[in-house]
Amino acid sequence: MAQTATPPPKALDQQDARVKVGSGSPKDMLTNFGYRVRSGDLGPLPVVIGLIVIAVVFQALNSLFLSSGNLVNLIYDSSAVGMIALGIVFVLVLGEIDLSVGSLSGLSSALLGVLYVNKGWNPILAIVVAALSGALIGFVYAQVRNRFGMPSFVITLAGLLAFLGLQLQLLGSQGSINLPYGSGLVTFGQQQFLTPILAYIVAVLAAAAVFVAGILNIRRRRAANLSASSPANVVIRAVALLVVLLLAAWYLNRDNGVPWMFAIFVLMIVAANYALTKTNWGRHMFAVGGNEEAARRAGINVNMIYTSAFVLTGLFAAVGGVLSAARLASSSQSAGTGDVNLNAIAAAVIGGTSLFGGRGSAYSALLGILVIQSISNGLTLLNLSSAYRYMITGAVLALAVLIDSLARRSRVQHGTA
Known part of the structure; x- marks a missing residue:
C-alpha cells in the first residue's frame, strides 16, 4: 500500500497566525505589503x-x-x-x-x-x-x-x-x-563633486550590493527554517534601484553632479x-x-x-x-x-x-x-x-x-x- 508523502514542516515564522507569509513570489510581496499597510506598518x-x-x-x-x-x-x-x-x-x-x-x-x-x-x-x-x-x-x-x-x-x-x-x-x-x-x-x-563616471559606478555597486545581500539573506533564512523571499523579488529590487540611481546620477550630472x-x-x-x-x-x-x-x-x-x-x-x-x-x-x-x-x-x-x-x-x-x-x-x-x-x-x-x-x-x- 502506497504511503502518503509527509508534507514539509512549516517555516517557524509561518506558525504565528499574525505573520502573513506567502510563497515569496512578487505577487505575494505586493499582498504582504498591502497587509502591512492596513495593519499600521506604513514604513x-x-x-x-x-x-x-x-x-x-x-x-x-x-x-x-x-x-x-x-x-x-x-x-x-x-x-x-x-x-x-x-x-x-x-x-x-x-x-x-x-x-x-x-x-x-x-x-x-x-x-x-x-x-x-x-x-x-x-x-x-x-x-x-x-x-x-x-x-x-x-x-x-x-x-x-x-x-x-x-x-x-x-x-x-x-x-x-x-x-x-x-x-x-x-x-x-x-x-x-x-x-x-x-x-x-x-x-x-x-x-x-563625484565625477560622472564615478557616480555611475557607485550606482551599479549599490544595486549589486542589494542583490548580493538579498540572496545571502534568503540562504540564511532558509537554513534557519524561516520563510524567505524569492530570488525574483531580489532581482526586481536590485534592478529598480539601479534604474533609479542611474537616472538620478544622469540628471544631477547635467549640472555639477553629486x-x-x-x-x-x-x-x-x-x-x-x-x-x-x-x-x-x-x-x-x-x-x-x-x-x-x-x-x-x-x-x-x-x-x-x-x-x-x-x-x-x-x-x-x-x-x-x-x-x-x-x-x-x-x-x-x-x-x-x-x-x-x-x-x-x-x-x-x-x-x-x-x-x-x-x-x-x-x-x-x-x-x-x-x-x-x-x-x-x-x-x-x-x-x-x-x-x-x-x-x-x-x-x-x-x-x-x-x-x-x-x-x-x-x-x-x-x-x-
Missing part, C-alpha cells in the same frame, strides 16, 4: 507620497524646482543638518531626545575654527578633536541619565544653553572665524542602517526602545545601549557642525542656532522614526531632511518669507506624529505592535 510610504506631492506642487508653481541645478543645491544643503538628524534617530529609537544637537554642532564648528585657524593645528587633527567633542558630551549625558535617572529632555536642554554659551566664549568678540579659502576643507565643502558631502552623508546612513538591522547591537537598540524592563530581564546591558546611542548622537551632531563650517567656509556664532535643532529633530520624526521608541530607520533621516529642505527650497524659489516655512514645517511635523500615533494604534489592534 516610508507616507514620506515618499509627501515628497511626490511637494515636488508636483512646487514644480507647478516654479519650473526651476526640479531643474538639475536646483536639485544639486537642495541635496548639498541637506547634508550637514541631515547628518545631525541621523544622530537623532539613535536616541529616538530608545524613546529619548537630545535637544542640544544644534548647540553641539555649533560648538564643534567653533572648536574647528579656533584649533585650525587661531592655534594653527593640522586640519585633520582639528576635525577629529571637534568631532570627538560631541561624542564626549554624549557620553556625559548618558552617564547622568544612567546614574541619576535624570530625563534626557532636562539634561540636553541644559546642554543646549551651556554649550551655546561655550561656543560664544570660544569665538569671543570677533564673532566668527573664516576658514582659509582654498584649503582642503573648504574646497571639499564647496567645490568637490556633491561628495552628500555622498558621505548617504554612506553614513547605509552604515547606520546596517548596524541597526544586521547586528546584535541594533536589535538590542530596538528591544530597549520597545520595552526597557523586558530588555533588561533578557540580559541586555541597557546602560551600555543608552550610552552608545547618546555618544553616536553627539558624534553625528559634531560631524554635522564640521560639514556646515566647510560648506560656509567659516565658524560663526550663528552656527547651530536658529532652526537647526528644529530641522534635525523634525527630519528624523517626519522620516518615520517614532517618538514612542522601538521603531525607526536610518533612512528616515534622509527622507525627512529631503522633505524639510524641499519645503525651504521651494518657498525660497517663490520668494516667500521664512514665516511660511516655519508654519508649513510645523504642520508637516504634526501630521507625521499624528500618522505615527494612528499607525501605532492600528498595530496594537492587529497584534503586531
Whole structure:
C-alpha cells in the first residue's frame, strides 16, 4: 500500500497566525505589503507620497524646482543638518531626545575654527578633536541619565544653553572665524563633486550590493527554517534601484553632479542602517526602545545601549557642525542656532522614526531632511518669507506624529505592535 508523502514542516515564522507569509513570489510581496499597510506598518510610504506631492506642487508653481541645478543645491544643503538628524534617530529609537544637537554642532564648528585657524593645528587633527567633542558630551549625558535617572529632555536642554554659551566664549568678540579659502576643507565643502563616471559606478555597486545581500539573506533564512523571499523579488529590487540611481546620477550630472558631502552623508546612513538591522547591537537598540524592563530581564546591558546611542548622537551632531563650517567656509556664532535643532529633530520624526521608541530607520533621516529642505527650497524659489516655512514645517511635523500615533494604534489592534 502506497504511503502518503509527509508534507514539509512549516517555516517557524509561518506558525504565528499574525505573520502573513506567502510563497515569496512578487505577487505575494505586493499582498504582504498591502497587509502591512492596513495593519499600521506604513514604513516610508507616507514620506515618499509627501515628497511626490511637494515636488508636483512646487514644480507647478516654479519650473526651476526640479531643474538639475536646483536639485544639486537642495541635496548639498541637506547634508550637514541631515547628518545631525541621523544622530537623532539613535536616541529616538530608545524613546529619548537630545535637544542640544544644534548647540553641539555649533560648538564643534567653533572648536574647528579656533584649533585650525587661531592655534594653527593640522586640519585633520582639528576635525577629529571637534568631532570627538560631541561624542564626549554624549557620553556625559548618558552617564547622568544612567546614574541619576535624570530625563534626557532636562539634561540636553541644559546642554543646549551651556554649550551655546561655550561656543560664544570660544569665538569671543570677533564673532566668527573664516576658514582659509582654498584649503582642503573648504574646497571639499564647496567645490568637490563625484565625477560622472564615478557616480555611475557607485550606482551599479549599490544595486549589486542589494542583490548580493538579498540572496545571502534568503540562504540564511532558509537554513534557519524561516520563510524567505524569492530570488525574483531580489532581482526586481536590485534592478529598480539601479534604474533609479542611474537616472538620478544622469540628471544631477547635467549640472555639477553629486556633491561628495552628500555622498558621505548617504554612506553614513547605509552604515547606520546596517548596524541597526544586521547586528546584535541594533536589535538590542530596538528591544530597549520597545520595552526597557523586558530588555533588561533578557540580559541586555541597557546602560551600555543608552550610552552608545547618546555618544553616536553627539558624534553625528559634531560631524554635522564640521560639514556646515566647510560648506560656509567659516565658524560663526550663528552656527547651530536658529532652526537647526528644529530641522534635525523634525527630519528624523517626519522620516518615520517614532517618538514612542522601538521603531525607526536610518533612512528616515534622509527622507525627512529631503522633505524639510524641499519645503525651504521651494518657498525660497517663490520668494516667500521664512514665516511660511516655519508654519508649513510645523504642520508637516504634526501630521507625521499624528500618522505615527494612528499607525501605532492600528498595530496594537492587529497584534503586531
